[in-house]
Amino acid sequence: RKEVEQDPGPFNVPEGATVAFNCTYSNSASQSFFWYRQDCRKEPKLLMSVYSSGNEDGRFTAQLNRASQYISLLIRDSKLSDSATYLCVVNDYKLSFGAGTTVTVRA
Amino acid sequence: EAGVTQSPTHLIKTRGQQVTLRCSPISGHTSVYWYQQALGLGLQFLLWYDEGEERNRGNFPPRFSGRQFPNYSSELNVNALELEDSALYLCASSNSVGANGNSPLHFGNGTRLTVT
Numbered sequence: 001r002k003e004v005e006q007d008p009g010p011f012n013v014p015e016g017a018t019v020a021f022n023c024t025y026s027n028s029a030s031q032s033f034f035w036y037r038q039d040c041r042k043e044p045k046l047l048m049s050v051y052s053s054g055n056e057d058g059r060f061t062a063q064l065n066r067a068s069q070y071i072s073l074l075i076r077d078s079k080l081s082d083s084a085t086y087l088c089v090v091n092d093y094k095l096s097f098g099a100g101t102t103v104t105v106r107a
Numbered sequence: 108e109a110g111v112t113q114s115p116t117h118l119i120k121t122r123g124q125q126v127t128l129r130c131s132p133i134s135g136h137t138s139v140y141w142y143q144q145a146l147g148l149g150l151q152f153l154l155w156y157d158e159g160e161e162r163n164r165g166n167f168p169p170r171f172s173g174r175q176f177p178n179y180s181s182e183l184n185v186n187a188l189e190l191e192d193s194a195l196y197l198c199a200s201s202n203s204v205g206a207n208g209n210s211p212l213h214f215g216n217g218t219r220l221t222v223t
Contacts, residue, residue, distance in 0.1 A: 034211055036212075043197060043214035043215065043216055043217055044150070044197075044212075044214055045214070046211040046212070046213075049211065087149070087150070089212075093162075093163055094140075094152050094155055094162075094163040094165070095140060095152065095155070095212060096152055097142070097149055097150040097151075097152070098149060099148065099149030100149055
């Protein structure tokens, strides 16, 4: 089993739609979690950290479910500029990345 | 503040050769991580250095090695290059250490290695 698994998508949604996807992790001792965004042929950039109580950053909401070992990301009111690959990152003493979920927002 | 810098940006090598990639972290960051991203694939963890020591290593053969210098810069060495080593090699730095670290990674632009 992979350490971090994500639905690769692609999620193809119209502008203004809500899109959500999950990421599962295998190491129950993992301590911290992040969502990164990677645009085509660019380096990943931090989107947001994920806190135990869940957290929002504008149109983005992240949740953590330790019992089921998954984190989620929800994007509300999608913009064209949200089109990217979203990478789930788990701190299991080496910062493991998922393979990414591709989101395409269409006009 | 300068970001993470990597050199060179592009590199072409032939099979069997050796290569050294370099990374300078953000000032004040003590942790450096190396990842391999082959075309169309996710980031695969290679190595993590902190305070000059190797803290963890991914599932790569021993011909992938590296080190971290006293100024926290780092090198990634790959010996006996194989065609499948062709990839983007990303370096990232962080100012947190250990499994409880909550500090995010800051990535460099990467070195694109092509092995022919």
